[in-house]
Amino acid sequence: MVEANPLILKLAHSGALTREDHRPLAELCKGARVVEAGTVLVRQGDRIDGVHLVLDGFAYRYKVLANGRRQIIGILLPGDFNDLQGSILGASDHSTATLTNCCVVWLPQETVDALTLVNNRIARALWWATLVDQRILRSWLTNMGQLSADVCLAHFCCEHLARLQMVGRAGPDTCDMPLYQEQLGDILGISDVHANRMVRELRARNLLEIRSRVLTVPDVLKLQTFCKFDPSYLRSKPVEIGPSK
């Protein structure tokens, strides 16, 4: 049977899992509930004593500043955790909300800790997931700081498509992207008007199309070349340490 669980599909890319690990991961996904679009799952400042896992739909992480401006700091796709091990820090420094209707599991910290204590491979896979999230953030920071907005948008779209493909939720050149242009602006650190311009410009250059909350890329390689997108930061496998089995 073809694996459909996005958590298993995602963590399989870590290179740390064996087939035996699928069942305990599937167990984690029980107790999922449907959450409506626009629901705040975690508010900035809330105490963290567990983690949310998205199984279906899209969510996002964001910070709201005193001047009312908002910066989106991450997009949660099926298979993504919101701040694994965040409980170590105590309170959340950002908010998380759903973009679409979502299927979400709430995992108390004890549940995650118990699993990682008995299963070293799953622990490693969860570490990998956290580190990839950090790589994505570093990539966002570098691009936003140094590249023009059209390249940033293109890179974000390539990343979004690749991440969804990794969990079986996208075709070779198309995927859902339920973001309004104002939200795209909040991701790229630009105004909604500039985001609108960049979408139009990239469309005019036949590099991508975002319409009705669907991203379509006429030529994926061409778009990746345009923004120098290299997907290896999303799925690099850990190096084997010690004697191989």
Added chain:
Amino acid sequence: MSRFHFNVYDGISALDDEGTELADPQQARLRAIRLSGEILGDDYERLTADVDWHMEVTDETGLILYRLDFRVHDSSVLGQQRA
């Protein structure tokens, strides 16, 4: 809410046929200033000296509400230094 169009005349950009929904002309004015900075920040290496860079903000009917200009003036001192 009304729709406002931000048209940039820089020798490169296409006109804004889609527009953006904003609350009022004052919001459009603020956006236009911010947008100018964003475009110039991205495009400064591509700007040619002979282009009269400007932006027009229009309402849905095409009526121009604001015009923003950006110009680089080479001072006469530069001319003397080259001579």
